Amino acid sequence: MAFLDPVTLSGRLVRLEPLTPDHADAVRDGNVGELWYTNAPTPDGVASDIAAKLEQAGRGALLPFATRRLADDRIIGVTTYLNPLPAVPAVEIGSTWNAASARRTGTNTESKLLLLRHAFEAWGCRRVAFRATWFNHESRRAIERLGAVFEGRIRNDRVTRDGTVTDTAQYAITDDAWPAVERHLTHLLRTHA
Template sequence: MGFLDPVTLLGREVRLEPLTSDHAGGLADAARLDQVWGLWYTSAPEADRMRADIDAKLARAATGEMLPFAVLRPDGVPVGVTTYLHPLPAVPAVEIGMTWLAASARRTAINTEAKKLLLGNAFEAWGCRRVAFRTTWLNLRSREAIERIGATFEGRIRNDRVMRDGTVTDSAQYSITDAEWPAVRQHLRHLLSR
């Protein structure tokens, strides 16, 4: 399997499968339930824009810019999206981001296990030296979640993000390195066992 080749990642609490247009209806339903797009700092599209959002991600995936996943509960119901993006094959390194989850999946084992699967694939299958995370500076819930999984805060990147409404804002940058991965993996296993 090559760097950024599509892969399905399976856990006990979550299934990550390459995003397709077939996921549009279920993801629109997930977004519609709690109107996740109403959180101005998220990357979640409005329910009626889900197909267009998926098409845009698939177009970027076709150029090697990203690898988007549908986040599915064990029963196959879509509850969100997450993405590998900003690949640097020469390093190798990648970012995990553009993640949004329905309210029913937030602060559950779904997100923790999804990150464990994505990190494991990046470090163990692709040999990444670094996996980065960025979130909007004001998205305190996402920043707490990233820190909870064991990523190291690297700094505030100023004026690097344009939101849907045109607002320019800052990002919080985090990463996990290959040297840190064994301890982070153990930490994630511990979180999932509780």
Template sequence: MTFLAPVTLTGRLVSLEPLAVHHADGLEEAVQDGAIDRLWYTSAPPPDRMADDIAGKLAQAARGAMLPFAIRRLADGRLIGVTTFCNPLPAVPATEIGYTWQAASAHRTGTNTEAKALMLAHAFDHWGCRRVAFRATWFNHQSRRAIERLGAVYEGRIRQDRVLRTGEVADTAQYSITDGDWPAVRRHLEALLAR
């Protein structure tokens, strides 16, 4: 299978669909659920910038730098957010999962856990990745807890390495899961989703 080739990943709670222009209206609605775009440390665009955000992600995908997904909740068919494979290192192979946001009503419902489980399985089992990284703005405590809950290992604080959309420079918390970690992490995620 080609690294970062578009694919649809479907579980019990969510389907991850290759991001497309036609997702804009549904994602505009999703980002307003809880005003996720107003959290200064997130990557969620405001509703009036959603089309531009999608175009930017699709341009990165065309360059082989990203594989973006729209997250669809299967219970009601609604779009609830976005996630991506990004910063690929095909020679290793390794990738990062990032630029993730979900509507507030989806938080703590298992949708993020399942989306990450689907992506991790794809990265490790289909692409043969040795490592999958996660990065979060240092002050995004909710995302950091979610990453840690997956079973990712904290690797450190990277100082002043990202410019937020507000123009502020911020630190990053970096995490990873390796192929050696994956069997135990998979079992852990299966247990979380069985609850």
């Protein structure tokens, strides 16, 4: 399978399916787009956010997914492979946002497990990165809970939608850490989801 080729990834709680314009009306709860420190779209901006992701995907710059909760067949969010480095190989997982109703249900944990497994086992990645706005403490805790290692604070490299310049927290999981991280995430899903 070629790097960033569209794929569907399925688990027990969610299915990650290639993002399409048909997913635009699916996520309406939680208003994550109102948080100043994220670039998640407002409900009215979901369609244009999807269009922008699909345009970038067409150029090979990213691979976006809709997250479908299997229990009720609802689309509950979006997550993306981005910043691919096929020569390394390495990739970042980000541009993730989830409906409020999906939080703390195990769906995001399983989504990340599916994405990490595909990156490390299908693509042979040496590292998978995660980045969050410095002030997005909820996302930073979620990344740390996955088992990603904090690599540093990148100063003044991000502009939020309201024009605020802020910092980024950089994390990564490497291929040598992957077996332990996979075991950890599998355990979390089995015992807490």
